[in-house]
Amino acid sequence: MNYFKRSVLTLSLLAAGAVYAAEPVGVSIDTAKPGPVINKDIYGQFAEHLGTGIYGGLWVGPNSKIPNTKGWRNDVVGALKAMHVPLVRWPGGCFADEYHWKDGIGARDKRPVKVNTNWGGVEESNAVGTHEFFDLVEMLGADAYVNGNLGTGSAQEMSEWIEYMTSDSKSTLANLRRKNGRDKPFKVAYFAIGNEAWGCGGNMSPDHYADLYRNVETFLRAPAQYRPKMIASGGNDNDISWSDVLSKRLKRQTDGISFHYYTIPTGKWEVKGAATGFAEKEWISTLANTLRMEQHMQRNAAAMDKHDPEKKLGLFVDEWGTWYDVEKGTNAGFLFQQNTLRDALVAALNFNIFHAHADRVRMTNIAQMVNVLQAMIITDKDKMLLTPTYHAFEMYVPFQNATFLPVTLSNNRQYALDGASIPEISATAARATDGKVYLALVNTNPREAADVALALPGQQVQGVRGRVLTAAAMDAHNTFAAPQAVKPAPFSAKAVDGKLSVQIPAKSVVVVAVE
Numbered sequence: 001m002n003y004f005k006r007s008v009l010t011l012s013l014l015a016a017g018a019v020y021a022a023e024p025v026g027v028s029i030d031t032a033k034p035g036p037v038i039n040k041d042i043y044g045q046f047a048e049h050l051g052t053g054i055y056g057g058l059w060v061g062p063n064s065k066i067p068n069t070k071g072w073r074n075d076v077v078g079a080l081k082a083m084h085v086p087l088v089r090w091p092g093g094c095f096a097d098e099y100h101w102k103d104g105i106g107a108r109d110k111r112p113v114k115v116n117t118n119w120g121g122v123e124e125s126n127a128v129g130t131h132e133f134f135d136l137v138e139m140l141g142a143d144a145y146v147n148g149n150l151g152t153g154s155a156q157e158m159s160e161w162i163e164y165m166t167s168d169s170k171s172t173l174a175n176l177r178r179k180n181g182r183d184k185p186f187k188v189a190y191f192a193i194g195n196e197a198w199g200c201g202g203n204m205s206p207d208h209y210a211d212l213y214r215n216v217e218t219f220l221r222a223p224a225q226y227r228p229k230m231i232a233s234g235g236n237d238n239d240i241s242w243s244d245v246l247s248k249r250l251k252r253q254t255d256g257i258s259f260h261y262y263t264i265p266t267g268k269w270e271v272k273g274a275a276t277g278f279a280e281k282e283w284i285s286t287l288a289n290t291l292r293m294e295q296h297m298q299r300n301a302a303a304m305d306k307h308d309p310e311k312k313l314g315l316f317v318d319e320w321g322t323w324y325d326v327e328k329g330t331n332a333g334f335l336f337q338q339n340t341l342r343d344a345l346v347a348a349l350n351f352n353i354f355h356a357h358a359d360r361v362r363m364t365n366i367a368q369m370v371n372v373l374q375a376m377i378i379t380d381k382d383k384m385l386l387t388p389t390y391h392a393f394e395m396y397v398p399f400q401n402a403t404f405l406p407v408t409l410s411n412n413r414q415y416a417l418d419g420a421s422i423p424e425i426s427a428t429a430a431r432a433t434d435g436k437v438y439l440a441l442v443n444t445n446p447r448e449a450a451d452v453a454l455a456l457p458g459q460q461v462q463g464v465r466g467r468v469l470t471a472a473a474m475d476a477h478n479t480f481a482a483p484q485a486v487k488p489a490p491f492s493a494k495a496v497d498g499k500l501s502v503q504i505p506a507k508s509v510v511v512v513a514v515e
Contacts, residue, residue, distance in 0.1 A: 024451035024501055026410035029429045029514070031437060031456055035404035038430055041189075041363035042354045043393060043400055044087035044145065045080075046319065047136075049095045049128070050119040050372050051334025057370035057379050058136070059128050066382045070135045071127075075384045076370060076377055077139050083376065083394045087189065089145040089318055089365045090133050094118040094200035096192075097151025101161045104129020105180050118200065120333025130165065134186050143189035145318070145365070146228070150194030150212060151201045159219040162191065166226035185226050190363070192231040192318070193217060196260065198242065201233060206245035209233065213246075217253045229255035231316055236260040237296070244303040247313055256314030256362065259300055262323040263290040263346055275324040275338040276475040280446060283342060283474050283507075284420045286322065287444050290346045291422055293320070297357045304360065314362035317354070321367045321374035322346055335372050339387035340477040341486055341507060343374050344469055347392040348442045348509045351399070352428040358404050366393075378478075385483040388476075391469050395488055395511040398438045402430035405437065415445040424450055425504065437514040439464065446474050446507040454500045456514065463494035466512030470505045 047054055060066045060073055067074040091099050095118055103112050104126045111126040137144045146165070148158040160173055165186040167174040174185075193216050195201045197209040204212070213232055220230065232250050234257040235242030246257050265273030265282040267289060273282050300315055324337045347366070354361045366389075370377045376390040407427045415424045426442040443450050454461060467488040476486050491510055493502040504510055 022451065023411050024453040025412050025425050026408075026453050026455070027425075027427050027439070027441070028408045028410070028455045028457060029437060029439065030406045030408070031431065031459065033406055034431065035406065036358040038355050038358045038399050038402050038404055039362040040086040040400035041143070042351070042358070042361065043085070043396065044089065044318070044363055044365040045085050045369040045376070046089045046093070046365040046367050047369045048093035048367075048372065049091050049099070049116060049124060050093065050368070051331065051336060052379070053368050053370050053372040054128055055125075057377070059132070061127065069139065071132060072136050072139060073379070073384075076379065077136070079377055079384070079386060079390070080140055080369070083390060084397045084400065085140050085142045086400060087143045087145055087363065087365070088137050088140065088369070089147060092118075092147055093195060093319075096147035096195045097149050097153070097201045099149050100153065100157065101130060101149075101164070105131065105176075119335070120331050122333075130186070131180060131182060134182070144187065145190040145192070145363075146188050147192045147195050150197065150216065150233075155216040155219045158193070158216055159221070162188075162220045162222050162228075166222040166228075168223055168226070185223070187226065188228040190231055191220065191228040192233060192258065193220075194233045196236070197233045198235060198239070206235075206242045207249075210246055210249040213250055214253060231255065231318070232257045234258045235300075240299045240303045243300040243315070244306070247304040248307040251308050251313060254313065256316045257304070258316045258318045259296065260319040261293055261296055261317065262319070262321060262367070264323055265289070272323055272325050275327065276340060276477065278475060280474065281418050281420075283446055284415065284417045284422065286342060287345060287349065288420050288422050290322075290349055291353075293350055294353045294356075297353060297361060301357060301360045311359055315357070315360045317361060317364040319367045320350060320364060323373055337373060338477050339375055339378065339389050340475045341388050341469070341471045342474060344388035344392040344486075344509055345442055345444065345507065347374070347389050348396070348440065349426055349444075351392075351396050352426050352440065352442065355399065355404055355428045355430065380480060383480050385478045385480060386487075387478060388469065388486045391486070391488050392509055395467055395469065395509065396440060398432040398434070398436070398511070398513070399428070399430050399440070402432040402438065405429040405431060413450075425452065438466075439512055439514055441504050441510045443504040443506060443508050449506050450504045452502050452504055454502065454514070460498065461495050461500045462515040463492065463500060464502065464512035464514055465492040466510065467491050468505060468508055468510045470508035474507060
């Protein structure tokens with residue numbers, strides 16, 4: 001029986017007062033104890049000069065036959081706007097520490113052609129530079145997160161870039177910006193000094209990086225109304241030494257510290273696991289590994305709490321997502337992988353974790369926006385499709401700038417296989433800016449539905465209404481032949497005799513408004 005027929009039957013049985021042998025999972029939302037605001041930037045995106053993430057995926061140039069505005073694909077921009085993208089990080093990533101901003105301004109046909117040594121050794125035309133990037137974020141209605149070059153750059157180079165972007169004076173650099181077509185300063189919401197300083201950004205120690213950061217930040221001056229929040233490049237995976245050292249040494253010179261964590265099915269970089277055609281053991285290992293984000297958030301927050309108990313610094317997870325073996329027949333340096341229902345669950349599980357740490361986690365950037373790693377959108381020439389991850393992001397839009405509400409789970413079973421075990425249900429709730437209470441539920445079990453009993457102590461619940469994302473296969477995904485194979489469907493239930501019980505399908509994401 002398919003999910004939709006089963007849901008109708010389930011709701012009919014509930015209405016008839018049917019009794020289930022298994023006790024439902026209890027989900028209680030405490031609306032009397034609101035928590036921190038879930039910053040909209042937790043739903044940030046990342047567009048690096050990598051593979052076809054920008055060239056072809058987002059940018060086709062103003063002379064392309066593919067419909068575009070100022071060179072940016074109309075179809076992709078429209079889809080991203082519908083997803084309410086709040087923030088875009090650019091130009092990298094590892095690419096940022098080899099990017100020299102002056103290569104990307106002025107007449108495009110006169111810009112130098114470089115080699116992208118990090119990603120595939122392909123030519124980098126510099127067709128997309130500062131002005132083009134701001135065209136994109138302004139079309140999206142998003143904020144800009146610019147990553148500076150510490151690895152091969154200098155304090156002078158970053159200082160001049162900040163002046164070029166933000167100065168409202170008549171300086172030579174500000175006038176150069178005007179000459180290149182932009183009169184008013186650009187709005188730079190965030191500026192990072194380097195990227196992955198522990199690795200591709202320079203193989204540094206935390207203390208060495210802290211010294212460099214303090215030096216560079218001193219010279220990054222901007223008018224008060226245009227000054228970006230400054231980000232220090234932090235650690236990754238289990239290494240909390242960066243959060244410890246940087247929160248101690250830089251707390252008066254930075255607004256936050258970054259952190260990177262990628263979900264790999266096998267846990268091994270050499271052979272990560274396939275994006276499709278995987279067995280259930282890699283379904284559960286992937287979800288178990290992504291749930292390690294909870295531990296990473298706890299440990300980094302604890303390290304920062306020692307030096308910043310007032311929580312003035314943000315923990316910015318500016319790279320996260322799934323990383324699989326690249327699709328066969330593609331350039332290994334382009335990091336193209338298919339995107340399945342499993343990725344949608346990974347995204348939703350991470351959202352739930354970030355919400356729970358919204359007092360410290362104020363911005364994240366999934367890697368990446370188009371055609372690279374855990375992408376929102378996949379393109380092929382003039383064709384475009386939305387991935388399951390896109391749909392997860394779009395379903396969670398009500399949580400942007402919502403107020404976190406504590407959720408208590410009772411009788412939550414474990415989904416277990418071959419020695420691995422994870423909670424079956426993950427939940428988060430918030431009061432959105434529209435005044436409604438929203439609840440998101442993830443059923444990690446790919447074989448069995450879960451009954452959930454919902455309660456808001458002190459309130460009468462009438463029902464829930466929203467959408468569900470699920471499919472028959474664990475690796476269900478959208479293709480150009482079947483671009484809507486995985487997409488959200490309506491989901492609703494009404495209370496019976498003052499009690500509300502809903503059935504959450506196997507391997508699904510559900511987001512509903514509580515009525």
